[in-house]
Amino acid sequence: MKSAKPCRVCKAAGSGFLCTTPNEHSEQTELEHYRCAECGSVFVGNEIGGEELGQAYATLNTKAYYEEIASENRKKMLNAIEHLQELIPRSASVLDLGTGNGQFVERLHEAGFTDLSAHEIPGADLSGIEPITQSLFQDFDYASVPSDRFDAVTLLDVVEHVPEPQHLMDACHRVLRPGGVLYFHTPVVTRTDRLMHRAQRLPVLNKIGRAWQRGRTSIFHLENYTPKALSLILARAGFGDVAVRVRNELSWPVSRYVRVYLLEKQRLPGFLTPLLTPLLYPVLATDFFNGNKSIVSARKLAI
Numbered sequence: 001m002k003s004a005k006p007c008r009v010c011k012a013a014g015s016g017f018l019c020t021t022p023n024e025h026s027e028q029t030e031l032e033h034y035r036c037a038e039c040g041s042v043f044v045g046n047e048i049g050g051e052e053l054g055q056a057y058a059t060l061n062t063k064a065y066y067e068e069i070a071s072e073n074r075k076k077m078l079n080a081i082e083h084l085q086e087l088i089p090r091s092a093s094v095l096d097l098g099t100g101n102g103q104f105v106e107r108l109h110e111a112g113f114t115d116l117s118a119h120e121i122p123g124a125d126l127s128g129i130e131p132i133t134q135s136l137f138q139d140f141d142y143a144s145v146p147s148d149r150f151d152a153v154t155l156l157d158v159v160e161h162v163p164e165p166q167h168l169m170d171a172c173h174r175v176l177r178p179g180g181v182l183y184f185h186t187p188v189v190t191r192t193d194r195l196m197h198r199a200q201r202l203p204v205l206n207k208i209g210r211a212w213q214r215g216r217t218s219i220f221h222l223e224n225y226t227p228k229a230l231s232l233i234l235a236r237a238g239f240g241d242v243a244v245r246v247r248n249e250l251s252w253p254v255s256r257y258v259r260v261y262l263l264e265k266q267r268l269p270g271f272l273t274p275l276l277t278p279l280l281y282p283v284l285a286t287d288f289f290n291g292n293k294s295i296v297s298a299r300k301l302a303i
């Protein structure tokens with residue numbers, strides 16, 4: 001049994017060890033997963049610096065990745081824009097933080113938002129969105145982004161990638177004007193996750209439990225939050241009016257998860273896919289068992 005670790009999210013001591021999984025994307029070949037006894041977040045406990053993360057991302061074929069999830073991603077972005085329009089006018093100044101290939105900025109531009117800026121780590125090519133943005137910022141610590149500048153900061157599937165979630169929330173708070181809106185999507189721990197945590201301690205089933213965990217937390221998804229954890233780090237950063245909605249969101253059809261994660265990784269035959277898919281549908285594709293995505297909004301309190 002590994003020793004307890006402080007929580008990567010809320011910093012409470014004494015998170016319980018869950019399991020280890022292999023990692024082929026950086027120099028640490030094994031990742032340790034923990035669950036915080038205080039906030040319930042599940043996280044990778046290894047020390048992982050910016051350099052190692054860069055090394056890991058360099059092993060990914062990001063173009064193929066974005067193409068694969070393009071249609072689900074488009075739906076997600078259109079939903080986000082609908083939510084945003086309830087919170088801010090289209091004339092609001094918006095910073096898309098962790099913009100990736102800039103797709104969300106393009107969708108915002110199409111939807112009529114006029115004052116757009118974006119942030120990404122150095123090395124990313126943001127030239128495609130240069131003509132439709134006011135400012136582009138590229139650094140590791142957000143220091144180049146001016147304080148009290150934006151009416152809204154958006155982060156679509158970014159918050160789970162950072163080693164220091166509180167540092168990110170503090171930075172978002174700093175760059176927003178008083179009264180400004182923070183809006184983000186990030187994965188949260190589900191009932192199915194908790195069943196799998198139990199499976200990880202059982203003979204035979206522990207293999208499935210570990211395979212599941214590998215798909216949930218990894219060097220690319222350093223933590224899965226809980227609504228409690230999100231509320232806590234937002235409050236610590238100085239945000240109020242926190243709203244956390246949770247729902248099921250999958251990037252692939254259920255049959256593909258069954259084939260890739262359950263059958264191929266365990267070297268089981270593919271013909272089991274149509275048999276297992278209906279059985280696993282409820283634990284994978286329903287809000288009740290697998291409400292895996294949180295949609296969060298908060299406001300920087302006016303002083």
Ligand SMILES: [Zn+2]
Nearest residue numbers: 007010036039
């Ligand atoms: Zn915690």
